[in-house]
Amino acid sequence: MIHIQGLNKSFGSLQVLNDLTLKIPEGQATGIVGPNGSGKTTLIKHLLGLVKPDEGSIEINDIRLNGTYAYRKDIGYMPQMAQYPENMKVRELIDFIIKIRGEEPVFEKELIELFELEKEMNKALRTLSGGTKQKVGGLIALMFDPSILILDEPTAGLDPKSSFRFKQWIKREKDRGKTILLTTHIMSEIEELADYLVLLVEGRVRYHGKQSEFISDNEEQRLEGAVAKILEDTAA
Ligand SMILES: Nc1ncnc2c1ncn2[C@@H]1O[C@H](COP(=O)(O)OP(=O)(O)OP(=O)(O)O)[C@@H](O)[C@H]1O
Numbered sequence: 173m174i175h176i177q178g179l180n181k182s183f184g185s186l187q188v189l190n191d192l193t194l195k196i197p198e199g200q201a202t203g204i205v206g207p208n209g210s211g212k213t214t215l216i217k218h219l220l221g222l223v224k225p226d227e228g229s230i231e232i233n234d235i236r237l238n239g240t241y242a243y244r245k246d247i248g249y250m251p252q253m254a255q256y257p258e259n260m261k262v263r264e265l266i267d268f269i270i271k272i273r274g275e276e277p278v279f280e281k282e283l284i285e286l287f288e289l290e291k292e293m294n295k296a297l298r299t300l301s302g303g304t305k306q307k308v309g310g311l312i313a314l315m316f317d318p319s320i321l322i323l324d325e326p327t328a329g330l331d332p333k334s335s336f337r338f339k340q341w342i343k344r345e346k347d348r349g350k351t352i353l354l355t356t357h358i359m360s361e362i363e364e365l366a367d368y369l370v371l372l373v374e375g376r377v378r379y380h381g382k383q384s385e386f387i388s389d390n391e392e393q394r395l396e397g398a399v400a401k402i403l404e405d406t407a408a
Contacts, residue, residue, distance in 0.1 A: 173195065173196065173197065173198045173231075173232075173233065173234075173351075174194075174195070174196035174219065174230070174231070174232050174320070174351070174353070175194075175195050175196075175230070175231040175232075176192060176193060176194045176195075176196075176215075176218075176219075176228070176229075176230050177193050177228055177229045177230075177231075178191055178192070178193055178227060178228040178229070179191070179192040179193070179215075179218065179225050179227070179228035179229075179230070180192075180225065180226045180227040180228055181211075181214060181218070181223065181225050181226050181375075182226060187375060188211045188214045188375050189211050189214060189215060189218075189225075189375040190374065190375040190376045191228075191376070192211075192215065192228070192375065192376065192377060193377070194370060194377060194380060196351065196353060196368075197351070197368065198351050199349045199350070199351055200346075200351065200352070200367045200368055201342075201346050201352035201353075201354060201365050201366045201367050201368070202352065202353050202354070202366055202367070202368040202369070202370060203354050203355070203356070203361075203362035203365065203366030203368070203369050203370070203383065204216075204353065204354070204355045204370045204372060205355070205356070205357070205359070205362060205369065205370070205371055205372070205399055206371055206372035206373055206378075207373065207403060210372040210373055210374060210375065211372055211374075211375040212324075212355040212372055213252060213324055213355070214375075215372070216249075216322055216324055216353070216355065218230060219232065219237075219247070219322060219353075220244065220247065220249055220322070221237055221239075221241055221244065232246070232247075232320070233246060233319075233320075245273075245316075245318070246318050246319050246320050247318055247320045247321075247322055248312075248313035248314055248316065248318035248320070248321045248322070249313055249322045249323075249324075250306075250309045250310055250312075250313040250314075250321075250322070250323045250324060250326045251309060251324055252324040252325045252328070254305055254306070254308070254309040256297040256305070256308070257297065258296065258297055258298035259296055259297075259298065260296065260297055261293070261294055261295060261296055261297070262289065262292050262293045262294070262295060262297065262300070262308055263293040263294055265297065265308070265312075266280070266293075266311070266312070266315075269312060273316065275316065277315035277316055277317075278315065278316060278317035279314060279315050279317060280311070280315045283310065283311045283314055283315055283341075284311065286334075286337050286338070286341060287307035287308075287310060287311060287334055287337075287338075288307075288334070289304075289307055289308065289311060292304055292307075292308075302329045303329040303330055303331060303334070305329075306326070306328070306329040306330055307330070307334060309326075310326065310338060314341065314345075318350075319349075319350060319351060320350065320351045320352075320353070321342070321345060321350055321351070321352045321353070321354075322353045323342070323352070323353070323354045323355070324355050325355055325356050325357070326338065326342075326354070326356070327339070327356065327358065327361060328356070339361070339364060339365060342354075342365055343364075343365065346365070352365070352366075354366060359394070359395040359396040359399060360395075360396075362383065362395055363383070363394070363395050366383055367382065367383060368380070368381065368382060368383060369381065369382070369383040369386050369395075371386075371399065371402060373402075373403070373406055378402060378406065379402070383395065386398055390402065
């Protein structure tokens, strides 16, 4: 369970998160959607301890985040745009992460196969295409079999085959009881993967509940139509 209570965050005069309270259920997949700049990535960075709140509290698996990072072992994070040491080779990066973590990965081989990274392992990270870097991010996020997966626009740069395979993997992880938090602008992906939906608008929770109820309550067939309806009403 991820419990976020009264979270406020401003960057200068811009209030990005506004009294945000959310309970993300354990063992379920939750999709976070919202317009560009609505605070999705900022929220995720709070969960990872990468950004400090101005006010409010976060608990993950009953541990209150207060500057300690041990809980991070339970989280696999796939960032929107991963930054890696440019001159390191993929193999060296993976070995480095295994060394600092001090444990063997559970799914390294399977994920290298899934993302077809075999031929990339001896290349420097600076030479990789954007999609290949994204795949390396997926490998790192998933290889230690963490109980919580936080995926920030994970398929944005992936080709259709990798995207399909990745989503199959995530569905399997969901069936294995993982807690999954996913942001994407691809509404069909949320429909495919998420049970619960959080709609953020200007750093506030506009909706939180079952995705199926959100669609039917808005008298739509598809998530995209229901989200568009709410955002048009909000702008009016
Ligand atoms: N470190 C920072 N310093 C100043 N402003 C920031 C910083 N990080 C984010 N912001 C601002 O906070 C707002 C929310 O950004 P955030 O990246 O959380 O949005 P998002 O919902 O993830 O957007 P997108 O859908 O475009 O990825 C934006 O206006 C952004 O410019």
